[in-house]
Amino acid sequence: SKQLPVEDIFVVLQAMKQHHADDPTIIAALFERFAVLAPSLQLGDALDALLFIRHHCRPETARGARRSVAELERRLQHCSTINGPSFTRTLGELARSGSCSLELLQYLASAALEVQGLGYHDLVSIELSFDTLGGLNGSLSELLRQRRALMLEEASPATLLRALQIEESGALPAWLLRSPVAEAALLEAFATRIEALGERSASCFDDPFECLELLTRRRSLPTSFMASLCVWTRRHLRSAALASRAEQLRAVLTARRLVALDDACEARGVASTSREALDVAIRSFIVFGIPGRHA
Secondary structure (H helix, E strand, O other): OOOOOHHHHHHHHHHHHHOOOOOHHHHHHHHHHHHHHHHHOOHHHHHHHHHHHHHHOOHHHHHHHHHHHHHHHHHHHHHOOOOHHHHHHHHHHHHHHOOOOHHHHHHHHHHOOOOOOOOHHHHHHHHHHHHHHOOOOHHHHHHHHHHHHHHHHHOOHHHHHHHHHHHHHOOOOOOOOOOHHHHHHHHHHHHHHHHHHHHHHHHHOOOHHHHHHHHHHOOOOOHHHHHHHHHHHHHHHHHHHOHHHHHHHOOOOOHHHHHHHHHHHHHHOOOHHHHHHHHHHHHHHHHHOOOOOOO
């Protein structure tokens, strides 16, 4: 085991698990190897190694386990704060395992407010992870909640839409801890901000029909956004004479989407002035299409 790379160690571990082998001598040797490799391990390998040791430590292997755990936690202190996803993953994996030393937990708590590149679901998972691990003290809890609230208030509508789309598509990482209450708050805040923007709301997105489709599915579509999108559609069809605009709009303005918007406006009783803008856009689309569509 003294020469095994980390990939082979995990192969051996998997084989031992399949064959129900629990040899303390082999396990102790693998613990020692993890300690040697720890300074060069990637985040995922360091987490897997640490969790394996915590789950398989026995009295006869405790001495080697302590050294390995210390080295792996030292490595995690470095790897976990490289970026937002790494920090969130570290906390999430530790929380799911239900195991984290006080020293590592305190380090992560001290770093929590300095890590950049965190999305809304990251912030939710971080808060839940600290709570699970017993590290969500009063000040940390309040600061994390404030940071999450600030994101809902200040992040661009496009950023919030993207967060909702990732959530809905099932593309969130498996190690994220999730909260139905927090996810409902994201949708509510997004719809509220869209409604507050009024006639400017559709212009917040490169493809505002994605917003229309998501909010329709989630039954949270403000009437004001539909009116804004009617005007946006007419304005952007006019600008499609420019080659650069035509290229961008071909994927955005389609017959299916225009019909869906018209049906939604009819069902909601959108104001006649906005409907008139949409009617003009639809007639223009039928007669002229988008320049260059068939080029």
